[in-house]
Amino acid sequence: MVDMSVTLAGQRLRNPLMTASGCAANGKELHRFFDVAELGAFVTKSVMAEPRSGRGTPRMAETPSGMLNSIGLQGPGIKAFVEEDLPWLASVGARVLPSIAGSSSEEYAEVASVLAASEAFGAAVGVEVNISCPNVANRGLVFACDPVASSTVISLVRETLPPRVPVFAKLSPDVTDITAIAAACLDAGADGLTMINTLLGMVIDTDRMRPQLGGVTGGLSGPGIRPVAVRAVWQVRRAMLEGVMPTVPIIGVGGVRTGRDALELVAAGASAIQVGTATFNDPAAPVRVLDELTGLLESKGFASFGDAVGVAHQR
Amino acid sequence: MVDMSVTLAGQRLRNPLMTASGCAANGKELHRFFDVAELGAFVTKSVMAEPRSGRGTPRMAETPSGMLNSIGLQGPGIKAFVEEDLPWLASVGARVLPSIAGSSSEEYAEVASVLAASEAFGAAVGVEVNISCPNVANRGLVFACDPVASSTVISLVRETLPPRVPVFAKLSPDVTDITAIAAACLDAGADGLTMINTLLGMVIDTDRMRPQLGGVTGGLSGPGIRPVAVRAVWQVRRAMLEGVMPTVPIIGVGGVRTGRDALELVAAGASAIQVGTATFNDPAAPVRVLDELTGLLESKGFASFGDAVGVAHQR
Amino acid sequence: MTGALSTTAGGRRGAVAHEVAEVVGTRRVGAYQHLTLVAPGAADLARPGQFVALAVGDESSATLLRRSFSIHRVTPTGGDGTSATGLGTVEIVVSAVGPGTRWITSRQPGDTVDVIGPLGQAFPLPTDPTSCVLVGGGYGSAPLFWLAEALRERGCHVELVLGAASEDRLFGVDEARRSGDGVTITTDDGSAGHRGWVSDVLPGIIERTSAGMVYGCGPMGMLRSITDIAAAHGAVAQVAVEESMACGVGVCMTCVMPVVGSDGRTRMVRSCVEGPVFRGDAVRWDAFEGGHCRVPDDAVGAPRVGGH
C-alpha cells in the first residue's frame, strides 16, 4: 500500500486530494455523494467580509473541454461562514482549507481575523488566500497580477493568523511571470502556494451577437487549461530547486479529471491536488481521483505519495 | 450574397480567411486539398535569417481540445524562402502574409530586408511579425512579453519595409496586460495586430514521469484556448474604441474550428481570421470555415463581412 | 459508481443517486425524443417536479457539463420483479437543440448514460383537495401528467393546459386526457386546439374551475404570465424554471435567480437545489430581460455604488 499521507507546511493530511474553491460549495451538497471527511482537505468557496449576491446571469458558458464562469464571489459573508458552514464541516470530521477573498487588503485581514477567532477554526489546516480578486483601490486590477499588491495582502493575512496555521497564496496564471508573483508571496510570509486560478476568457453568444456572460469576461477552467497549470507548477518548482525562492509546498489545481491528470501535476511538483470543474461532471470526482492516483502510484512502485512529488524534475 | 471582401490596412483581400503561421507550412501541402489562392491570405511559417533544424522530438503532445507543440521554428531560412516558397505561392495566385521571426531585433530587420528585396514580394499583402520568440539578448525572455523589446522589433521592421506594406505584430497571450503590448506595438508603427499566439503549457508523460516534449514546455493551441483569444481581441478592440490606442485591424486567431467560432472572434473585433490547429484535423478547414462563416452572416442578414466586425461591443 | 451499479446516498439530506443507466426505450414523439432509462436509484426516490442531470459523451468528451431534464415519469423497482419495469425506470422527454441534447437523443437501446437524480425540489402538493390547473409549454408538459395523477389521488380536480408553437411541439395530448379531468390545447399557429397562447385560455379555466393552484412548466415568459394570471384570480402559482445549470447539484452557483424569501428579502438562490419549483410570486420577474437576469438592487449582498 502506498502511503498517501502528506504534510503540508506542518499540517498532516491523510491524503493529498482536495476540492477546489468555488467548485464544491461548503460541503453539504457533496456530502450526499461521498463522505467529505475522506478528503485530505475540503476547500471552501472564497468568502468575503459581507454577504455578496455575485453577478447577474448568465454566469456560465460551456467551452471545448472547459467552461467559463463569472459568479462574482457570491457568498454568505464571513460571519455566516464561521457560524454555519465551518462548524458543519467540523461536525462531520472534515479537515478544512477555508478560502478567503477581499476587495482591499484590509478586507482580507478582517476576514482572516474573524475566521481565526471562530470556534470551529480548529478544523482548519490552513487558509487559502484567493488573491485573484479585483483590487478596488487600484482600478480593479487583480491583486494576483501585481507582486506588490499580492505581497501586501499576504503579509496582512499572515500577521493576522496564528503561526501554526499555514497560509497558501492562490495565484493567477494571467501574468507575464508567475515565479515573480510566487516569490513576492513567499517573501511576504506565505507558507505555500496554490496554482492555478482560472484564466481570463470570454465567449460570444453568436445568436445574440453579444458577450454570453452577464459579467462579459469570466474565468476559464477545466481539462483544456491543464497544460497551463502543469507549466505553472513546473516553473515555480523549478525556481525553488534553483534556489530562486524557498521551497514550500505547492497545491496543484487546474483541469484535473482523472488520477493520471493529478499525477501530471504531482510529477511537476505539486504536493496536493484540487479537483474543480471535473466535480460538475462527476460529483465524486475528488475521491475518485484519489483512488485512481493511489492505484497509479502503486502500479509504478512508489512507496509513498511524497516520493512522486516533483519527480519529473529529476529525469 | 454577403460581401466577404475586407481591406486590411490598405490591402484589399477577397475574404477574411487565412491560414495560421506554422499550421499550414508554405502552401504546397494544403494545395493538394484546396486552391490556396481562394484564401484571403496565406500566412507562411515564421522564417528566420538562417536555416533552422528546430527542436528534437517528441515535438507534440495532445491535450483535451488542443495540443502542445515545440517545433522550435524549424525552417529553411529567408534566402530559401524568397527563392522557393514565396515564388511558388505567387505562381499559384495566392496572396501571402509572410511571417518573420528572429532571435534579436537586428535579425528581424535582416529578414524583413531580404524579404522586401525579393522578386516575388509583390504577392505579399503585409508582413506578420512573430514576436513570440526568445530574445537571446535578454536571457531568452520572449519579445512579446516586454513592451520595450516588442516596440524595438516593430519599429526596425517598419523602417525596413516599404510604407505600402502593412506590418502586423503577432502578440502572445502570456502577459499580464495585452493592451499594453498592443499599444507599444502600434506606437512603434505596427499597422495591425494578430492575436493570439499559443499559451505556454506543459504535459508530463506519466509513463516515463518526465516532460513529454523534448523541449520541456510548448505552445498550447486549439479550441480549448478560444475563450482566451476572444477575450484578448475584445480587450484590445475595447481599448481602441475607448481611444486608448489608435484603431487598426485585428487578425483573430486561436481555436477556430468552425464558422461559428470565427464569428465569435469577428464579433469581438477581428477583421480577419486565421485557422491553425483545426487544419491538422481537417486540411480544408480554412476554406470550410470561410463557407460556414459566409453562410452564418447571410442567415443573420449582414450585407457585408465588415458590418459584423466588433458588433458585440454595441449590444 | 461503477458499471451498472448505483450509489444512493439515502441517509443524507436530499437523497440522490448517481448511476450508469441503460437506455431501454427511445421513441420519437412529435418534435421530441422520449427516452426510458434504467435508473432504479432515481426511480425510487423521485417525486413530480424533480429532475435528472445527464452527462454527455464518455470520459474523453469535450463536453464536461451535465444537461438537466425534468422527470416525465418513474416506475419504481419492487413489485414482483418479473416485468421489465420492475427494474426501476426514469423517463425523460428531450428536445434536441444543441450538441448535448443531440448526443442524448441519439442514444440507442442498450447504450448507457450517466445519470444523477432525483435533483431539486418537487412540486408541493396541497394538503386538502383543491382544484388545480397544470400548464405546460412545449416539452414543459412532460412532468405534469405524473403530477396530475398525484393530485387526483389526493382528490383534487385537475385541468391541464398544453401549449406550443405548433402541433408537433405539443407533448402528451393523449396522456393529458388520461391523467386529467379536462384538457385544453393551444398552438401559436392554430395547427391544434385554440390558436394563441396558454395565457389566453388560462383565466377562463381558473374561473370555471375555481382553481386554487396553478402549476406551470415551460419557458420563462410563460411562467411569468401564469404567475400574473394566477395572482389576478387569487390562485397560487408554482412554477418549474429552467436556468442554465453547470452542475445541477448545488455546488457551482451558476443557476441562480432572484427569489423573495420568507423574510421578504430577495436573494440570488440556486434554482437547482432550492428550485426548480418556486412559488411564482416569489420570483423577481422584473430582473429578467432579454436573456439576462440582473441582481435586483434590493437583493441581499447586491453590489453597492462604490463597492461592497
Place this chain on the structure above:
Amino acid sequence: MTGALSTTAGGRRGAVAHEVAEVVGTRRVGAYQHLTLVAPGAADLARPGQFVALAVGDESSATLLRRSFSIHRVTPTGGDGTSATGLGTVEIVVSAVGPGTRWITSRQPGDTVDVIGPLGQAFPLPTDPTSCVLVGGGYGSAPLFWLAEALRERGCHVELVLGAASEDRLFGVDEARRSGDGVTITTDDGSAGHRGWVSDVLPGIIERTSAGMVYGCGPMGMLRSITDIAAAHGAVAQVAVEESMACGVGVCMTCVMPVVGSDGRTRMVRSCVEGPVFRGDAVRWDAFEGGHCRVPDDAVGAPRVGGH
C-alpha cells in the same frame, strides 16, 4: 468534403483523397482489429507502404489530431462494379493502445470515419528481379503482404519474417504463407515459431536467399537492427517508421527525424511526407535514445553554441 463524397486532388502533387468512409467490415485478429473501409479515393491511389490518417470522434470531439495507420491492402474501384469490393476499399490493422485507437476499433459496420489518404512515400520497388526479405514486427507486418505480391509480380523472390512478443501479437501468418515464397516466425516467448527476435533469424535468411533488399516495418529498435544486419550483408534496407504525427499531411513539423540526404547532409525531415519509408542507412539512428530524438550537431540548421 460532405457526406459520403470524397474529394480527390488528382491533378496536384501527391494526389490524396479526403473522404467520409463507411466501415464495411471489422473483425478481431489476435490482439488487433482488422477494419475494412469504403474509401475509393485512397483505394485507387495507394501503393504499398503508404498510410491513411483517421480523425477520432465527431466535430465535438476533444481529440483533434488524426491517427495514422499503414494501409494493409486496397481493393480499387472499377472491375464490373457488382461486387462489394468494387466500391473501393482500404483495409487497416489497428492495435488499441490509447483513446484514439480504442475509438477507431470500436467502430461498427455502417459507422463512418473520416479518412485522408494515401499519405507518404511508398516502398520503392527494385527495377530488376531481386531477392527480398520483408520483416514485420507486430502489426508492422500489415503492409507487407501487399508489398510481397507487388514484388513477386516483378519476379522477385520474397521471404517474409514475422516477429512479435507472443503469438496473439503476430499478424497475418496465413496471409504470409500465401503471399511469400518462404515465411519465418519468431516470438519473444516462443509461443509460435522461433523463440527470439527477428534479428536472430534475419542474417541466415539474407544469406540463404542472397537478398539484395530488406524491407522492414515495426518498432524503431527493430528497424535499426534490420538496417545494421542488411548493411553487414551488403543489402539495402527500406524501413517504414512510426513517428508521432499531428497532421500526417506535412504542415505541422511534429513528425520530423534526422535523415541524411543525397548531398550527405543530415536534415530534420518530415516522416509523413518524405517518409514513412526511408532507406535504413539514411536514418540517423544515433540520435534516438530513450523515447527522445535529438537534433544531431551536424544537422543543417542545428542549434549552435551561443545561438543561431
